[in-house]
Amino acid sequence: MAAPPEGSIDRVLDFARYAVAAAAVAPGTLLSVARGRMEPQIGEGTDFGGLRRSEHRVAMAGSREELRSLLAKAARQGEAVTVAGSRHSANGQTLPRAGGLQIRLDRASGRWAAPTMVGPTRVRVSAVHTWRSLQAWLRPRGRSCPVLTDHLTTTIGGTLSVGGGIGTASVAWGRQLDQVRAFRLVLPDGDEAWCSPEENADLFRHAMGGFGELGVIDEVELETRPHRPWLAIFRYQHRDLPGAMDLVRQALEHPAVPGDLAHLVVEGPILDTPFLQFELGLEADSQQQARDLLRDAPEAFAHLERSRRVLGHRAIVKADQSNDRHNRSASYVSSLVGYKHIWNDFFFADYDSFRRFLCFTRDEVFARRGCRHLMSGLSFAYPGDPLDPVDPAHRRAAFSFPARQGERYRWSFGFNYSVPPGPQVQPIIETVATLRREATALGAGLYGYGYAERTAAELRQAYGSVVDDFLALKARVDPSGRFGAGLPLR
Numbered sequence: 001m002a003a004p005p006e007g008s009i010d011r012v013l014d015f016a017r018y019a020v021a022a023a024a025v026a027p028g029t030l031l032s033v034a035r036g037r038m039e040p041q042i043g044e045g046t047d048f049g050g051l052r053r054s055e056h057r058v059a060m061a062g063s064r065e066e067l068r069s070l071l072a073k074a075a076r077q078g079e080a081v082t083v084a085g086s087r088h089s090a091n092g093q094t095l096p097r098a099g100g101l102q103i104r105l106d107r108a109s110g111r112w113a114a115p116t117m118v119g120p121t122r123v124r125v126s127a128v129h130t131w132r133s134l135q136a137w138l139r140p141r142g143r144s145c146p147v148l149t150d151h152l153t154t155t156i157g158g159t160l161s162v163g164g165g166i167g168t169a170s171v172a173w174g175r176q177l178d179q180v181r182a183f184r185l186v187l188p189d190g191d192e193a194w195c196s197p198e199e200n201a202d203l204f205r206h207a208m209g210g211f212g213e214l215g216v217i218d219e220v221e222l223e224t225r226p227h228r229p230w231l232a233i234f235r236y237q238h239r240d241l242p243g244a245m246d247l248v249r250q251a252l253e254h255p256a257v258p259g260d261l262a263h264l265v266v267e268g269p270i271l272d273t274p275f276l277q278f279e280l281g282l283e284a285d286s287q288q289q290a291r292d293l294l295r296d297a298p299e300a301f302a303h304l305e306r307s308r309r310v311l312g313h314r315a316i317v318k319a320d321q322s323n324d325r326h327n328r329s330a331s332y333v334s335s336l337v338g339y340k341h342i343w344n345d346f347f348f349a350d351y352d353s354f355r356r357f358l359c360f361t362r363d364e365v366f367a368r369r370g371c372r373h374l375m376s377g378l379s380f381a382y383p384g385d386p387l388d389p390v391d392p393a394h395r396r397a398a399f400s401f402p403a404r405q406g407e408r409y410r411w412s413f414g415f416n417y418s419v420p421p422g423p424q425v426q427p428i429i430e431t432v433a434t435l436r437r438e439a440t441a442l443g444a445g446l447y448g449y450g451y452a453e454r455t456a457a458e459l460r461q462a463y464g465s466v467v468d469d470f471l472a473l474k475a476r477v478d479p480s481g482r483f484g485a486g487l488p489l490r
């Protein structure tokens with residue numbers, strides 16, 4: 001009889017601890033759902049993070065015309081303004097300076113541009129809509145958003161403006177912003193401009209990832225892909241974060257990596273427990289094809305199948321399982337009323353730095369401080385070469401950077417701490433600050449939505465002269481610096 005994998009009892013115990021933790025939060029989550037809470041609760045005067053507050057006025061913009069007129073009026077009056085989509089930012093990115101105006105993009109009005117195909121593969125849609133509604137429109141047409149994030153009710157404009165859109169399919173399709181071909185930007189004074197690699201190329205490059213500092217992304221043209229309904233998933237449980245990631249990387253960089261690989265997520269620790277698992281998934285057009293794919297593990301996963309350090313199992317899921325992920329985590333997060341969400345992701349352009357960061361996380365943070373209040377750690381990889389075919393000079397969205405020479409992937413790790421108000425908040429802020437310092441020292445970029453105190457010097461260290469290009473553009477479109485949350489950019 002074959003010996004059981006090394007440490008398999010520990011892994012079973014890890015899973016048991018996770019199952020107990022999940023069961024413990026289930027009643028609160030179900031009660032919250034029964035009360036109709038399926039979205040994070042965001043109080044007035046703050047955002048999802050709940051750590052920043054501001055006294056400000058709120059105006060609803062129910063259409064592009066209303067938005068333009070509100071912006072023009074604020075410009076005449078010299079008023080500070082921000083725009084807000086679903087308000088899921090974690091560090092006050094949607095909050096105007098004191099006494100200013102927050103313009104909420106009111107998608108419920110029904111007066112923003114609905115999706116329409118503008119070619120066989122390209123969709124045009126107002127960026128105030130959510131990714132969930134766009135995906136629901138595309139699916140019956142046999143198309144799909146190439147990448148969906150863990151949370152589907154963020155707005156298209158909100159995600160593009162913080163520089164991301166990373167999800168399980170990023171391993172194959174990059175970020176959501178890699179799919180953008182053009183957009184119309186409503187400028188801080190209410191004027192507007194179409195932006196693409198050919199037209200207003202500097203605005204095209206910088207308004208994505210531009211934190212809502214350069215204008216409001218109004219209509220956007222995005223690439224779509226054929227909808228493939230099934231995923232054959234190879235799921236592995238491991239005990240060690242860097243060790244798990246090494247195995248993932250080996251699979252991704254294997255010469256025989258399957259062309260259908262379109263799903264990767266590494267998740268853990270979860271819910272205060274050491275439970276850690278990763279999934280590699282192959283897309284399929286039918287359930288039968290998915291079954292066939294599962295029968296024999298691909299050659300690129302042979303080291304995983306052989307490893308005595310992982311416990312594996314296989315499953316077929318509907319490709320829309322990211323909806324399930326959304327429902328699971330969104331309903332749990334929605335039950336945490338009044339909590340502070342101290343979330344941030346760090347992005348690395350090379351694997352060695354990423355691995356060193358994971359070792360630091362394991363040894364200096366999780367081992368010493370535990371992972372109390374860590375709702376989950378979530379990691380993705382996305383191709384090192386930007387996928388968009390536009391001129392390389394325009395590829396880089398502000399505050400985002402290409403992989404280092406010779407690297408096939410860029411890597412991210414996100415820490416999602418959700419903390420009840422009280423004395424436990426400050427220690428977690430300090431933990432996240434420690435992680436940020438280490439990540440920055442290793443050359444990582446910070447995700448624009450997260451909880452991060454950063455200085456212009458740090459931004460320059462991470463992103464180089466692109467920060468100054470951005471600032472010059474900002475001075476051009478918003479000379480009085482009224483527009484946006486006033487990031488430490490000056």
Ligand SMILES: Cc1cc2nc3c(=O)[nH]c(=O)nc-3n(C[C@H](O)[C@H](O)[C@H](O)COP(=O)(O)OP(=O)(O)OC[C@H]3O[C@@H](n4cnc5c(N)ncnc54)[C@H](O)[C@@H]3O)c2cc1C
Nearest residue numbers: 085086087088089149150151154155157158165166212217
């Ligand atoms: C539960 C949860 C899970 C998440 N999971 C993921 C994930 O898996 N992957 C990932 O990549 N991200 C993830 N995020 C981060 C999320 O993508 C960002 O927080 C995103 O900004 C949220 O969109 P929003 O509509 O709430 O934007 P808001 O918070 O409303 O706005 C964010 C920023 O964009 C600006 N802005 C908003 N709309 C526009 C517009 N139309 N034009 C110009 N600027 C605009 C705002 O001024 C602000 O600076 C998650 C967030 C949460 C809360």
